[in-house]
Amino acid sequence: MYPAKFDFHAPNSIEEVLSLLSEYGDDAKVLAGGHSLLPMMKMRFATPQHLIDLNRIDRLRGISQDGDTIVIGAMTTEKQIIASDVLAMHCPLLPEAAKQIADPQVRNRGTIGGDICHGDPANDQPAVTMAADATYVLQGPKGERSVHSSEFFLGSFYTAMEADEIMTSIRVPAAAGSSGSAYVKLKRKTGDWATAAAAVQLTLDGDRCSSVRIALTNVGATAIRVAAAEDALSGQVVDEALIDAAAQHAMDACDPTEDLRGDVEYKTKMAGEMTRRAIRQSLARARGQ
Amino acid sequence: MGKKLISMTVNGQTHEVAVEPRQLLIHTLREELGLTGSHIGCETSHCGACTVDFNGESVKSCTLLAVQADGADILTVEGLANDGVLHPVQEGFTEKHGLQCGFCTPGMMIRAYRLLQENPNPSEEEIRTGISGNLCRCTGYQNIVRAVQYAAEKLSAE
Numbered sequence A: 001m002y003p004a005k006f007d008f009h010a011p012n013s014i015e016e017v018l019s020l021l022s023e024y025g026d027d028a029k030v031l032a033g034g035h036s037l038l039p040m041m042k043m044r045f046a047t048p049q050h051l052i053d054l055n056r057i058d059r060l061r062g063i064s065q066d067g068d069t070i071v072i073g074a075m076t077t078e079k080q081i082i083a084s085d086v087l088a089m090h091c092p093l094l095p096e097a098a099k100q101i102a103d104p105q106v107r108n109r110g111t112i113g114g115d116i117c118h119g120d121p122a123n124d125q126p127a128v129t130m131a132a133d134a135t136y137v138l139q140g141p142k143g144e145r146s147v148h149s150s151e152f153f154l155g156s157f158y159t160a161m162e163a164d165e166i167m168t169s170i171r172v173p174a175a176a177g178s179s180g181s182a183y184v185k186l187k188r189k190t191g192d193w194a195t196a197a198a199a200v201q202l203t204l205d206g207d208r209c210s211s212v213r214i215a216l217t218n219v220g221a222t223a224i225r226v227a228a229a230e231d232a233l234s235g236q237v238v239d240e241a242l243i244d245a246a247a248q249h250a251m252d253a254c255d256p257t258e259d260l261r262g263d264v265e266y267k268t269k270m271a272g273e274m275t276r277r278a279i280r281q282s283l284a285r286a287r288g289q
Numbered sequence B: 001m002g003k004k005l006i007s008m009t010v011n012g013q014t015h016e017v018a019v020e021p022r023q024l025l026i027h028t029l030r031e032e033l034g035l036t037g038s039h040i041g042c043e044t045s046h047c048g049a050c051t052v053d054f055n056g057e058s059v060k061s062c063t064l065l066a067v068q069a070d071g072a073d074i075l076t077v078e079g080l081a082n083d084g085v086l087h088p089v090q091e092g093f094t095e096k097h098g099l100q101c102g103f104c105t106p107g108m109m110i111r112a113y114r115l116l117q118e119n120p121n122p123s124e125e126e127i128r129t130g131i132s133g134n135l136c137r138c139t140g141y142q143n144i145v146r147a148v149q150y151a152a153e154k155l156s157a158e
């Protein structure tokens, strides 16, 4: 299975990428890990005339700390996220989620930036980075701009990124104080996309939940941040009744479509259950249990 | 959209090949270099039959363009044995009946090879998750796991 013909560009700098994108516009696509794009090109769902490979640009890779913020290059692979000491220490939600993405070979190539930019509601990083309060840094001909993860996803395969922009990094605040997080994903088998999944990150102030973020994977046209569930828990001493209430809000926010992974009712119920489990696990972790 | 000249080292031997940008690495290996050990199963990045070792990492060569392999160091199943002596991974698959039809086997072995470099003493669960990108429709994986365990023991004794 071959993709349709295209011209291949392998620039060494972000500037070159941007000038190629300006030149070729909608006829061009950037190639990251290729594990969503190449299968789509083989099936001719995508037929770019120009493919711009980002793999030679070292500046787009790697994980570093900028004060209280962790900066993850867009071309950082899921494997590098799993192996990162900085993330294990300051944002364990990301490595926990990355371990649940696809399989070892895919994680060796697939990048966090590609997982997000693809705009696929089935992908895990959108909801995970939303729960982690991430901001995406985009660069285009007019310079750099930041878009918060909660405002980036506009529809299925449709994001706030313009065709002449690329994502350069993902900025995540280091989790502070008594915080805990969890990504709980229901899948049919190892390597599968989620039937439903919930990402939770919260902070405790004594017994009270001082802040919490909750987001869902693959139960709607985009990853869904569930503000109502967050409101239900914020400032409260979280007990099972509140966890149930939050799960109900999550189910109310769902709008899944029926497919091989299940019907609407099943997926909705599972989103509720994943939310319950992710909250319980985050609480236990925040309490150091 | 003309061909590009690339140079890559496969099983220790350097090759220069002219490839169309849209050519996938698996096709270059099989059709240009005649290395048909790596198989094509699903062609959609799911089955792992096309797995090769690419700069020290397992990758699915149906989901990588040959032009991206310019300068790469690649190991395929043909490069596992040394001077006619089977690699411990190959020996394990033979000894423990780690295959039936053999279709998944080249990908499975080249993945097992890298898994044991990354984790020389894996638990059964680590083996199962480590080969989770490789599907086998015949064996039920039981004997594949035993084959990898055999290879792990043999390699650590070396």
Ligand SMILES: Cc1cc2nc3c(=O)[nH]c(=O)nc-3n(C[C@H](O)[C@H](O)[C@H](O)COP(=O)(O)OP(=O)(O)OC[C@H]3O[C@@H](n4cnc5c(N)ncnc54)[C@H](O)[C@@H]3O)c2cc1C
Binding pocket: A029, A030, A031, A032, A033, A034, A035, A036, A037, A038, A054, A074, A075, A100, A101, A102, A103, A106, A109, A110, A111, A112, A113, A114, A115, A116, A117, A118, A122, A123, A124, A125, A165, A166, A167, A168, A191, A192, A193, A194, B044, B045, B046
């Ligand atoms: C068998 C299999 C199972 C999978 N399972 C899962 C799973 O469980 N969970 C999951 O989340 N994903 C899963 N995936 C998808 C995988 O994680 C992809 O790697 C990911 O979706 C895309 O990342 P990539 O780096 O491969 O991007 P590519 O495929 O190269 O690109 C994807 C899209 O994003 C654009 N893009 C990429 N990087 C940038 C950038 N820096 N700036 C602007 N645009 C960019 C590209 O132009 C393209 O449109 C699976 C894939 C396979 C093959």
Ligand code: FES
Binding pocket: B039, B040, B041, B042, B043, B044, B045, B046, B047, B048, B049, B050, B051, B060, B061, B062, B063
């Ligand atoms: S042929 Fe490459 S993964 Fe199936």
Ligand code: FES
Binding pocket: B098, B099, B100, B101, B102, B103, B104, B105, B135, B136, B137, B138, B139
């Ligand atoms: S031995 Fe037949 S597919 Fe694995």
